Amino acid sequence: MTELEQPPQNGIDPTAGEDDENNKARPADIEQDMREMERRKRVEAIMGSKLFREELERIVDSAREGGAGASGILQQLSDIVGVPVNRVSNVFKSSGCMVPINDIRGVESMGYAKGEKILRCKLAATFRLLDLNGWTQGLGAQITARLKVDQEYFLVNPYGLLYHEITASALNKVDMQGQIVEQGTTNFGVNKSHFVLHSVVHAARPDIRCAIYIGCSPVVAISSLKSGLLALTKDACVLGEISTHAYTGLFDEDERNRLVRNLGPNSKVMLLANHGALCCGETIEEAFYAACHIVQACETQLKLLPVGVDNLVLIPEESRKLIYDQSRRPPEDLEKKFAAVTTEDDAAGKEEVPVHPKIGSPPKWRVGGAEFEALMRMLDNAGYRTGYIYRHPLIKSDPPKPKNDVELPPAVSSLGYLLEEEELFRQGIWKKGDLRKGGDRSRWLNSPNVYQKVEVLETGTPDPKKITKVEIITFEDMQTTQQQTQKVVNLKEIEGN
16 A cells, blocks of 8 residues: 555644644634545545455445345444444434335326225325324234225225335225225235124214224223223313224124114214224224324323222213314314305205305315324325325415515616605695506606707817717706796897887
């Protein structure tokens, strides 16, 4: 290795001590430039070193043969260079990659029915949210969503994929019996024994379009209690009527009839004894809203159980109804907007006239819609690519402008012109509306001022030249000239007489 190839040890130059006196007198910006130049020289020396290239090739070859990931290679490089690995790169903390939720692109979206792609993206995003919150239960749990009210087709997750692996195109389309109508992008089928629970609920309650099974530890623990879920917190009250069913897993005719009777016509949350809970809703947002609150309510109740059930204070029945009703209404500042839209829809329904939503009108209120959109923004900001269409975008379509906003400022301004307009406006001689009617133009065309060309000689030069200038003769000057001329004429007449 030559002297040029040998990098300085630990960035220390042995000859640097000779220029200490000169470095003290340098300004700060020049000193920073000098340090940057020295750093570049060291980097060039290291990259040009033959020994460094051989060591780098050895690390890459060993990592390729041993199967080490990007983090292992960065660690070895940091050991050679002497720089911490977090400074080398903060991105490659692991060699894993993120699976996008919306993997339906371009022409592929034309193969789905109207609204099916959006429903697939929302359902796949729900699986991802459950995984991020740690509410997953392996491969057995299911979430189903009805495509249309008049069709008995449902979207369900394939048996064999974890929640973080499910994408929009991977969902299977099945009928009421669990038979696959349209296979997703995977080769996995559907667990029919688990789908029976969802099919019975969807058949008994056509108003339910989404059903989420929650089997995490807090919910299973509360479902195993005789008392069930108690009204201890607001999270338990927003769930409304909670039904209970002694779930056995053997869905014969008697089991199905008991499940339908226990669910009832109004309940959307059912505790399955020793198995968890089934959260339903008219939309995916409402079902996920119920799933979030039941998990929080179960966790709170588990923390309070050691003090004894007799020492717990339950929320009164009137307060429960009030909390439930408030959770089903929009906030006060948005209630008027949504009430206006609802009134228009009701009037159109009575007259049996098709409803056409107005451009710019607020969308209908959905239970859990605002919370779900906030979570979708979180996923999109994290890079999950949800494909969700936001009903309440963050950015306003038409931001307000200042009152005195000047879009095109004038290139030349005349203060005298403005002062003259203001004075005429005060005297009532000129009105501001005359500008659009042509009054201002006629006022300038009918101006009494006179513009004439005058040739004058240059000054300050031995050989002056004639220069043409424009001279303005105002109306006052003309009057003064006429008066002087009249005086001269009068004097001549007097002298002549």
